[in-house]
Amino acid sequence: MPLVSVSTSEKKYSQPPREGRPRPNMNVLIIGAGASNAIGGLPTAFTALKAWQADILGNYRLLAFALEGWLGENWPNTNLEAAWTRIDLAWKERAAGAQGLEVPDLTHAQRQEVWRRAFEAAAAEAPGPAYYQTQIQGARDLGHSTEQFLSIAAGWELRRLIQEKFVLPVGDSGRKLYAEVLQQARPDAVISFNYDTLLEQCLPGDSWTYTAAELDRRRTPVLKPHGSVNWVHRHPRITGPAEEIEFQVTLQADAMGYHGNWLVQNAVIGLRAKIEHTPAESSPAIRTLFRGILNRCEEVLAVTDRVWIVGYRIAPADTGFLDVLARALGQRHAPPQVSVIGHGNPEDLLPHIRDVFALPAGLAVDRCFHGLEGGQLMGLTTEAEVA
Numbered sequence: 028m029p030l031v032s033v034s035t036s037e038k039k040y041s042q043p044p045r046e047g048r049p050r051p052n053m054n055v056l057i058i059g060a061g062a063s064n065a066i067g068g069l070p071t072a073f074t075a076l077k078a079w080q081a082d083i084l085g086n087y088r089l090l091a092f093a094l095e096g097w098l099g100e101n102w103p104n105t106n107l108e109a110a111w112t113r114i115d116l117a118w119k120e121r122a123a124g125a126q127g128l129e130v131p132d133l134t135h136a137q138r139q140e141v142w143r144r145a146f147e148a149a150a151a152e153a154p155g156p157a158y159y160q161t162q163i164q165g166a167r168d169l170g171h172s173t174e175q176f177l178s179i180a181a182g183w184e185l186r187r188l189i190q191e192k193f194v195l196p197v198g199d200s201g202r203k204l205y206a207e208v209l210q211q212a213r214p215d216a217v218i219s220f221n222y223d224t225l226l227e228q229c230l231p232g233d234s235w236t237y238t239a240a241e242l243d244r245r246r247t248p249v250l251k252p253h254g255s256v257n258w259v260h261r262h263p264r265i266t267g268p269a270e271e272i273e274f275q276v277t278l279q280a281d282a283m284g285y286h287g288n289w290l291v292q293n294a295v296i297g298l299r300a301k302i303e304h305t306p307a308e309s310s311p312a313i314r315t316l317f318r319g320i321l322n323r324c325e326e327v328l329a330v331t332d333r334v335w336i337v338g339y340r341i342a343p344a345d346t347g348f349l350d351v352l353a354r355a356l357g358q359r360h361a362p363p364q365v366s367v368i369g370h371g372n373p374e375d376l377l378p379h380i381r382d383v384f385a386l387p388a389g390l391a392v393d394r395c396f397h398g399l400e401g402g403q404l405m406g407l408t409t410e411a412e413v414a
Contacts, residue, residue, distance in 0.1 A: 059339025
């Protein structure tokens, strides 16, 4: 199981060796939430909060309070991306000393309710691993406001909820559908925006790798810019030990929390404003890992001959990846061939695909908009054939 451990130097992760650079004429497969929805029944960002509403209200009560307080009564119909961004912004604004806060201060009654829920959660925790009592004491020691505490605790509850919901085995029909996708695409690299591991379960164990910084031509890199439920981040509460990120280790949701002097949680960075690969990210391990992933995405997209997009809508708010794609296209003499497999209205998606990949009018997009329905991959057609 590969281990990323960062102490003082990040140089060995930021620039992969020249012999590890991607070759021209690659096929790159981009996987999004639409694939996991079709194969595993997992919600998309548009449907997640509604699908999880009862669980959030019953079992994730600080998250519920943050959603109700900072997004309003209609929070179940809010895009998960917008919700996570707003919860996270409550911390970022106050940590930066911003003027004119976008996420408003809580009322005094709301502050009391936050702490009441926090102490109830702490009292109900098993002996270990605990979380809430340590965070409560941390807020005391560091002088964090109630809004900062709520942002941290609600964000952690969302991480735990993701771990609870997105760890699942792929079924036989899912294996069949992914096998057909992989047979058609024959990817030299995979970019997956999904927290789950449904695709990875369909790949031969020795044929792929998560390690973005060292490209092994014998193994397909699986690059996950939003992280994964089988990545574990161990962060020390005390100075000295180096934090660690371990791949292919799947935590149970109730195993997240403080183990002695270590905070152990999944390495998912979410559908929110991405700072994890920038100097604004306080964790060197997280910053190095996700910067390396985005750098590798740029390198493969700069040389690939064909891009297969399966169940991914290229979210406009994911500006980190859109910047990567723009830099990659800026290095090319011509755009790649693009094939789209998904579902929905092609008149909504295809213009967006053409725009972000800078496809000229004469370059047709191969597409199959019923390719994730019924457990069978349909044949691709071109725009000209459809017309």
